[in-house]
Amino acid sequence: MALSLSGDDEEYDSDSEQQRAANRPKPKMATPSAVKLPSSRSSSGARRRRTRCRKCEACMRTECGECHFCKDMKKFGGPGRMKQSCIMRQCIAPVLPHTAVCVVCKEAGKEDTLEEEEDKFNFMLMECSICNEIVHPNCLKVSDASGVVNDELPNCWECPKCNHAGKSGKQKRGPGFKYASNLPGSLLREQKSMKEEGDTSSSVKRRPDREETPRHRPEEALHRPPPMLSPGSIPRPRLEDKLRKKRKLFDEEEEDDFRGRKQERSEEPCFSKILQQIKMEEDDAYEDDDDDGRELHFRGFVERNGRLGGAEDLADDRDYKSDLLNSSLKMPIVDSDHSHCSSPQAGPSSEGGSETQEKGPRPKARRKRRLPNKELSRELSKALNQEIQKTEDCLANENRQPLKVEPESENEEPKRLFHNSNDIGEQRPHLKTKEMNGTPWELRHFYPSQITPLGFNRSTPTTRPVPPRSPPKCVQMERHVIRPPPISPPPDRLPLKDGKMHVLQREVWMKIFNHLTHQELCCCMRVSKTWNRWCCDKRLWTKIDLNRCTSITPLMLSGIIRRQPLSLDLSWTNISKKQLSWLINRLPGLRVLKLSGCSWAAVSALCTSSCPLLRTLDVQWVEGLKDAQMRDLLSPPTDNRPGQLDNRCKLRNVEDLRLAGLDITDTSLRLIIRQMPLLSRLDLSYCNHVNDQSVNLLTAAGTTTRDSLTEINLSVCNRVTDHSLNFFKRCGSICQIDLRFCKQVTKAGCERFLAEMSVSVPFRLKEDKLLQKTS
C-alpha cells in the first residue's frame, strides 16, 4: 500500500499552499493537537495512539481508491492533505502500539508467554478508556475492584480505579477514544442494546448514542419481511409461530434458557452429557458473546425485566435462518486475535448490579459491552456512509421503478408501532407485509408457476422479497464490530470442570464438529466459550445458505463475515445493495455467490465490488437485470487510472454463470464471451431472447466459450431450435446440453445430434431433450 509517490511532493506542497490560501486563510494550527491533550484526560497523561492490527479484514484489504480519503491520497491523485486511511481499511480492532508499556512496571504485554487464559489477561496490557493508563492488570494491586473490559477494542478496559470512581462512559472517556465498532470498516449497525437499557452505568454511556439518532431506523426497513415467500424448501411460519419454530431449531430448552438464566444452558439435550464435563466458561460463554450475538440474551433480559411490552414478539418474526445465523453469531469477542479473551467477563455488566453479584467470586475484570463512542470516528463513519448513500442514491435513480418508494415514511412507521424502541424496532424484522406499502415491485416479479417445470435444484422463481429500503440517512447506521474469523482458534484443549483438560485436542473436536449441521453448531456454540470459538472456525462454515431468508439482518452479515464462507447463498432474500456490497468487500475469498431472485438494485453491488475469486455467480431471476445492467456488471471498473485498479473484468474468473430468467440478449452474451474466458457452465434457461444465433455466438470460432463450455442450460428457451445442436458440435468440451422444454427443439433433432456425435463424443439422451455425454 505504501506506494511511494515522492515525486508528488512538490506538487503537494504547492497545491497545499494554494488550497490553504483558498480555504484556510489562516493556518493557525499552532498547537500540535496530538501532543497537547485536552484537560479532560489529563488525569493520566498522553494516550498512546493505537495502530492497525494488520490482521483484520479491513487491514488486509487494499485501498478502495474510491472513497473520500483515498481520493485525497497522493497516490490516487489527490492532494494528500487529509491523511486518513481508506474508509474500507479502517482497522476494526486497532491495537496498542508495540512500544506501549505498563505504567507500573514499564514492561510490554506479556500475554504471549502465558498459557492460562487468566494469566494472559493479567499480563496483557490494558488501556483504560477513561484515564488512558496502560497497565498490566496484574500490576494493579487492587484486589477486588474490577475493571470493566471493553469488548470492542482490544486491550481496552475501564481500569479499576476509574471504574470504582464511578466515572462512567463518555463523561470520563477521553474525547478521542475510538471504538472499533465506530469504524466504517464495520458499518453494520449494532443490534445489541436491549439489555443495556437496564444497565445503569452503561446506559449512561450508551443511551446517548441511541437517543441521538432516533429518527430513522434503517433496520426496520431491513427487517421488513418480503411478501409471502412460499418456496417449498422453507416453510414460512406465521409470525406468531416463528418464535416457537425458531426455538425448535436449537431445542425446546433453549428458550427457557434464554428466558431464564444462562447457567441452564448445559441442559441442552444434545450435548448434555459432555457438557457436564466441560468446565463452564459459562458466564463467559454467553456474556462473552459479542454484541451482535446477543439477541437471545437480549430477549431474556427484556422479559426478565418486564420493561418492554411486546418484547415477547421480539424474535417472533425472525426468520428461521436468520435465527440460525444470528444465534450462531454469539461469538465471544475473544475469538479475535487479541487475547483479552482470557479476561473474565460478565454479561450485561451492571444490570442493576444483579449480574455481578450473582456470580460470586469473579475475576477482576468484567466485560462490558459498549456502544461505540460515536463522536469518535464520526467523521470516518460519515465518510463511509456518504459513499454508500451516494451509490444508493444513484442506484435509486437508475432503478426508478414505476412505483415510488418512500423510504422516509416507511421508516417512520415502525416507530409508531414500537414506541419504546429505538432498539426494539431494529430488532424486529416483522413489519407486516401490508405495512410494506404494497409496493408493486414485488408483485411484478411474480413469476407464473409454469415457468418452473424443471427440477432444478436451483432457485425457482417465486415472489420476490421486498428489498430493504435503504436507510434514508446513513448517519443512523451504527457500527458493528466484525472480527476476523479465528484461524484454529485456541485453546488446544477443552477445559473441564475439574480444571483438567479434555483428552481430545481441538482438531479432533473439529472433526466431530465437521459432522454437525449448522444448527447443531449453533447449539454447540452456546455450550462454552471454547466451543463457541471453535465452532466459528471457518472450516465449518464454508457454505452458508440463506436462501429465502426473509430478512437479512446486520447480525447475519457480521456472522457471515466472521465465518468467511467460500459459498454464500443469498437467493431470494431482500438483501440491499449496501449490505451486499459490504459483504462482498469483506469476503475476498468468496467462490460461490448466489443471488437469484434478488433485485438488481442489490446485485448491482457487484459492479463496484470486486470478487476476484468468484467462480460461481447465480443471478437468475434477478429483477431488472438486462443487457444494460449486464454490461455494468461485466465491464471493468470505470476508474482506470493506470496502475491503480485492476481493469480486467471483475468477474473474469467465473466458471459457472446462472442467468436463468433474465431478459438478456446476445449483447450480453457477447460480453460474457469476452469477459469470462473460463466460463464452463452457463445457465440461460428461461431466457426468452436466447436463440440459435446466441448459441452460434457462444460456439463461434475464436471464442473461449467454444472450448470452455462444458454444460449449458437452454431449457425453456423457446427460440432455440434444432439448429443450435449443430453449433454445439463445435464445442470441444461440451458435456451437457439441456434443451428441455424448448418448444422448437425436436426429439428427432436430438437424436440426429446423438447419431452424429457418436463417432467422436458419445452422447445420450438423459431425459427428453437433455443431452449428456456418456461416461
Added chain:
DNA sequence: CTCAACGTGATG
C-alpha cells in the same frame, strides 16, 4: 529515514 494515518483543532 519514509510512509501511513491517528487524533483533534479549525473552519464553514
Added chain:
DNA sequence: CATCACGTTGAG
C-alpha cells in the same frame, strides 16, 4: 454539525 487540515506518532 460535517468537513478539512495537519502535527505528530507508529511501523518498517
